[in-house]
Amino acid sequence: MKITTIIENSLGDQKELYNEHGLSFFIETPDGNILFDTGKTGAFIENAKALGINLKKIDFLMLSHAHYDHCGGVKKFLNEFDVRPAFYVSEIFFANSEKYRCLDENKYKYIGIDFDENFIKEKKLNIHYVNEDMIKLNEKVYVFTNFEKTHDFEKLNPNMKFRKGEKYLLDHFDDEISLAVDTEKGLIVILGCSHPGVLNIIDTISKRTGKPIYGIIGGTHLIEADEERINKTIEKIKEKNIKMIGVSHCTGEKAIQSFKEKCDDFFVNCTGTILEL
Numbered sequence: 156m157k158i159t160t161i162i163e164n165s166l167g168d169q170k171e172l173y174n175e176h177g178l179s180f181f182i183e184t185p186d187g188n189i190l191f192d193t194g195k196t197g198a199f200i201e202n203a204k205a206l207g208i209n210l211k212k213i214d215f216l217m218l219s220h221a222h223y224d225h226c227g228g229v230k231k232f233l234n235e236f237d238v239r240p241a242f243y244v245s246e247i248f249f250a251n252s253e254k255y256r257c258l259d260e261n262k263y264k265y266i267g268i269d270f271d272e273n274f275i276k277e278k279k280l281n282i283h284y285v286n287e288d289m290i291k292l293n294e295k296v297y298v299f300t301n302f303e304k305t306h307d308f309e310k311l312n313p314n315m316k317f318r319k320g321e322k323y324l325l326d327h328f329d330d331e332i333s334l335a336v337d338t339e340k341g342l343i344v345i346l347g348c349s350h351p352g353v354l355n356i357i358d359t360i361s362k363r364t365g366k367p368i369y370g371i372i373g374g375t376h377l378i379e380a381d382e383e384r385i386n387k388t389i390e391k392i393k394e395k396n397i398k399m400i401g402v403s404h405c406t407g408e409k410a411i412q413s414f415k416e417k418c419d420d421f422f423v424n425c426t427g428t429i430l431e432l
């Protein structure tokens with residue numbers, strides 16, 4: 156199995172690749188290829204080419220949640236490529252997709268998606284709405300949603316909202332989905348933004364699968380966390396004996412520095428990283 160980080164905030168040695176505030180993974184498994192998120196602008200398409208990935212060979216298109224930095228490449232991708240991957244999103248992905256950031260009392264910045272359910276239907280993709288706690292996508296991949304919120308200190312950001320009619324409601328991110336890939340070493344958890352809390356997500360996945368977690372990659376959204384939350388999160392991750400910690404995207408510089416100092420097995424999972432598992 157192979158997991159390629161097609162685009163992400165940071166660049167590694169491959170300076171010819173584009174980076175941007177966003178996330179996109181290509182996951183190759185023996186029975187199907189998955190595009191998990193599409194970054195912000197569609198530049199992931201250029202990167203895929205440069206990385207030797209044939210995006211025509213895609214079986215599943217999955218979106219972790221309805222933020223622009225994960226779904227911004229969807230339109231460009233489906234307009235440019237004549238593909239019909241099975242489309243997986245949360246059951247409430249479209250219903251809660253008018254997402255905003257509250258800048259001050261009456262000022263909201265749109266941070267949602269730029270397409271709707273009809274666009275996906277016009278492209279003739281089969282839409283699979285995820286509402287089950289856990290789905291087995293194929294022999295090696297599980298999809299999760301409805302994360303149990305067991306860590307009280309993983310608070311929601313009060314400025315993250317979604318619009319329903321005239322109202323701006325607090326976003327609980329019940330639309331977030333995460334993946335786990337089963338490898339001989341244990342599960343590799345693939346995170347989008349971890350808005351429900353990275354520990355809530357990984358604990359839910361451990362509990363539902365009964366399998367040890369070998370690695371985590373993706374966004375942890377610690378960018379808005381204070382030092383106490385960052386320290387607590389890292390402590391708990393270390394307790395779980397997770398061997399491969401390759402977080403990035405919305406993890407933020409401060410948390411990345413702490414991970415570097417405290418975890419021997421930490422690496423910045425930058426644009427172009429290929430993990431063969």
Ligand SMILES: [Fe+2]
Pocket residue numbers: 220222348350
């Ligand atoms: Fe997000």
Ligand SMILES: [Fe+2]
Pocket residue numbers: 177178222224225347348374404405
């Ligand atoms: Fe994000």
